[in-house]
Amino acid sequence: MRPDVEEFFCGISFDAYRLLGSHPAGPGRGWLFTLWAPHARRVQLLGDWNGWDLYSAAELTFCEDGLWRGRVPQAQLGQLYKYNIQGPDGSWQLRADPFTFAFEALPGTASRLAEPNYPFAAPLLRGARRDAPVLIYELHAASWHRHWDGRYYTGPELAKSLVPYLVEHHYTHVEFLPLAEYPFDGSWGYQGCGYFAPTQRIGGFAGFAALVDALHAAGIAVLMDFVPVHFAPDADRLACFDGAPLFESGPSDWGSLNFDLASPPVRSFLLSSAAFWLQVCRCDGLRVDAIGNALYHCPNGWQAAEFFKTLTAGLHARFPGCMLVAEDSAGSMNATSDTASGGLGFDYVWEIGWTQDTLAYFAAPFGGRSALFRQLCGSFGPFGAVQGINALSHDENHPASIFTRLYGNVEEKLAQMRLLLLLQAARPGKSLLFAGVEFGQPDAFTDGREPNWAMLADAGHRALADYSKALNAFCLTHPALYAPQSFAWTAQDASTGVLGFTLQAGCETLLCTLNTGTQAVQGFGLKPGWGSCALPLFAAGWVDHAPRPIANGWLALDLAPLSGGIWQIE
Template sequence: MSVTKEKWQADGREIEAIVAGRHSNAFAFLGLHEVDGDWVLRAFVPHAETLNAYTLDGTPLGHMIPRHSAGFFEAKVDIKSRQPVRYDAKNAGGSWTVFDPYSFGPVLGPMDDYYIGEGSHLRLFEKMGAHEMEFEGIHGTHFAVWAPNAQRVSVVGPWNEWDGRRHPMRNRQGIWEVFIPVLGTGTIYKYEIVGPNGQVLPLKADPYARQAEVRPRNASVVPDPTPFTWTDDKYMDERARRDWRRTPMSIYEVHLGSWRRRPDGSFMSYDQLAEQLVPYAADMGYTHLEFLPVSEHPFDPSWGYQPTGLFAPTSRFGDPAGFARLVNAAHEAGLGVILDWVPAHFPTDEFGLSHFDGTALYEHEDPRQGFHPDWNTAIYNFGRKEVSAFLTNNALFWFEQFHIDGLRVDAVASMLYLDYSRQPGEWVPNKHGGNQNLEAVAFLQRVNAEVYRQFPGAFMIAEESTSWPGVSAPTYAGGLGFGFKWNMGFMNDTLRFMSRAPIHRRYHHNDMTFGMVYAFSENFVLPLSHDEVVHGKGSLLNKMPGDDWQQFANLRAYLAFMWGHPGKKLLFMGQEFAQREEWSESRSLDWWLLDSPPHEGMRRLISDLNAAYRSLPALHARDCEPEGFEWVIGNDHNNSVLAWVRKAPDADPVLVISNFTPVPRSGYKVPVPKTGRWVERINTDAGWYAGGNTGNQGAVVAKAVEGQHWPAELEVFLPPLATLFLKYEPD
């Protein structure tokens, strides 16, 4: 006997599409719908044999009629308006409660649609991803993801047996969203996406996920929505009033996984790092910690530079609140926190952004623009407004949610040049025929301008290795808008000089002086970073020539030279105590070396250099301006001696003298701007630093001279392979 289908009943083809996971608009079909004046309720609940519907307050809506053995039910219900619905489901194994996601309205509103469509939404991190919330009278989690070319997107996890048929999302202009009741903190999830050709893609992690599973697992995790209680108001207030160009900035660059390990070799937690790393760096006199990327990443040897979860602090060391506690502890100790940030490229792991909706969505389709030959990674399509908004929001997210003080932007040169690491014919010129990536320039200007506009006292640093003009010039003057730029030239030139035997240094004197030709063309950070102590380059100590004593003396003299040179300072962890082995991310630093006097002496020197740099305005207040520096001896090639004066308004000048040969020089004459007493503030040959303990008994008196360029002159003893800081002391 055939059963006549009534008007309100669903078309069998649509039911089959839902059951097969092929329906492209589940919200138009499932849940409550008005059909010819009647309210009809439809649900897909796999494993259910019977289904009864209720309103949230428990009012029965009736028994649902099964239409498909896979678990599709529908019924005409007596209800006056759309409202949330729950079901009691039963089978032979028992009963369970299901809340119908398709009986809820959208969470995103028309203003979200407008600003997302325009690419100007600056609060995307509050709208996209997974957010636990109260909505229409019930607790649950809202999910939202951008996949404009997908036929279907579903949220899947162990809670729905990773079944993409159960929770397909609502498509609104390429943003797919769904509110799923009951789900909350700790829920593991991914997105199942059906691409434009109908192919089910590998499951994707959430691009906006704020938490992820510990690798090698890679699913996203619904984060705890409890707001973090910050206690760093004093630091943030003071930060907002700072001009960092004229403020001491001494940065301790740290890889969190290998700074120190637990006795069993496992990682320290964010909380343990807060207890140990923060007081160590503060005691050493640093002003900032800089962390290699903390965004979630699957591969430890990438050091974080191939991130797959840009909004999630890596779960290796704990949860997001743990990372917030680490930043808060740093601020309470007077330390700023800088994060390395990677907007230049992303890895092609299939669970990540690569071909996210079955098309080149975040990356360029053309491999000449979208594939990075050096790192086998994908390059963001900066010209796409949604991609620019995604990355801009990510930068703002770290400043807002985690009170970060600065971002050091990785591989900026690779973003600026279309022909970076490419041969002729392997790249696509811009619209003017040039090699500048105009879209990347616009993106960098946008993100820098937004950071400086929204977060007083925050700053952006470019790792940029070319002579691109105006990297640290403001965007309104046509610059890229960074606050600072890494001075890669200084690092390359000076390390090349220091690696030579002292007898040959006279022929390469300009390696140490050339940096001053362009020292004030940008606001520079002088970096001795992790890149200098990996991949067979050895540690800084091992770059130095000579026997063990000379290697230590060279390194002490070199680091003091750098601390006396104009520019902010950055030193990678382990180099402050002259780690002998090349750095490896897979093990702790060799802290036992501090039992040895030369290593402990190096640590003391860095601490004292930081103290001198911070306490003497002449050494920092004009780090980025030419009036803060003047050569007094720049061309003594034969003796490899350099001397200069550091100055600042209303500050006593500081004389810096470096002797880069192992020959001690007594009675060495140095011109100075003032007669009187010059006190030895730093002497890298001091016994306190495990040096030879020669010097000037603490002070030298400068005498007036006639007919010279400088009004005064002092005679000093220059210890071998040593740098001196002499501070003028007025009577």
């Protein structure tokens, strides 16, 4: 058996897209097709080359290595095709190619003969050290901007507005919700079907490649949301692909189908897809979706854990410096521990516990927060326990936006948004913000609607956007925020809602203090531990801009309602 075929059937292949699917056979020789369909009795090929005529369909041959193969001399680049598969019960079904590099535009479902080639010019942006700043802007590419008539922006069109926006707002990374082809808009891309085919919504591979190249040219690293746990249940895609369950192990919690992570060929399919987005599409990293669900809610959880270990070890070895981020934080997961010590080997994990506890606190009525204050402070966890990302993501903006969920009137919500963003920036870890949160969008995220850019005409929301931009710029220049070496609490007062802590990196020590209550606090005492004075550097709301003396290790601050700031200890 050929080594590449053996790797595929052993569940360790990272380049199965070179083995399976459709590939040119050479000049004037048409195209080669290779398919994994072990339950099939017969496999045929239909396409544009024969007018989709069943009676002249090309027959594939079942080879001794367990794969179906065939060549169609008249097939040409750009033509559409499908497999016609006879299942074990004798019935025939048309199926798209699981390894296709392109699909026809929706609502069509056929695969397209394509070669994923693009003249990339800008260098990759992998290899950022853990002590480098990471400010991630998360967005849904198919809805961040739309044409006036609802048409999608292609990758090059999106780049013209997205790249300047990211640069202006000082983001270092962009993270796209899944862009592997998906049939249902309402899934936001999380129910995929084309794991090697960037969606036609943004122009397919060429459109996405142009977008990636433009982002890299501007110094913005690209992260892709990767979904290896579940997939679209559509009958003409991967479900019961060859007349029997092949890719799936059963239904998921989302109305989709769970991948069978115990199947070696399925693991190879997913490993190769992850590598495709890094190798061919030149993404700088992946955010891997629903890991906790696979480990704790799906059959064969231990096999899912082994799959994730193989995934991270293999990608890190093949793509040094790539950033791998795990969604779903759980105390026993050890997501960011290395695989040699039993961990999953990810570089970062979304700090979902912090997100949930923090939003629950800011959503509670002002007079009923004391019981939640301990949770708010406790969600910080032990310093350095995990490599975390403080995520205010798409999940927190559906079915209601973060701004809408916060308690109070509009002015109080805007003030709380400033505190929330300050707390996110100052909590140890990296930061992620979903599109629209930066200006306090009241609308919930939906796939068919842009962020409500009209809100920027409102003075309060415009000021919040400017504040978010200034906060990002501030973070980029202060190592104590993006790479703290130590963390210490200086205040946790549930009665007033005041919390404070210090962050230190090298010779820089910063004090972050927030008054989350609606009453002014005069002369609040904090103990930064050393220094002679505190110099105000950044403010959320009103802050006295005069240096404040530190006497006998104590510092007294006057804190306005719903305000906070960062001081430098000298």
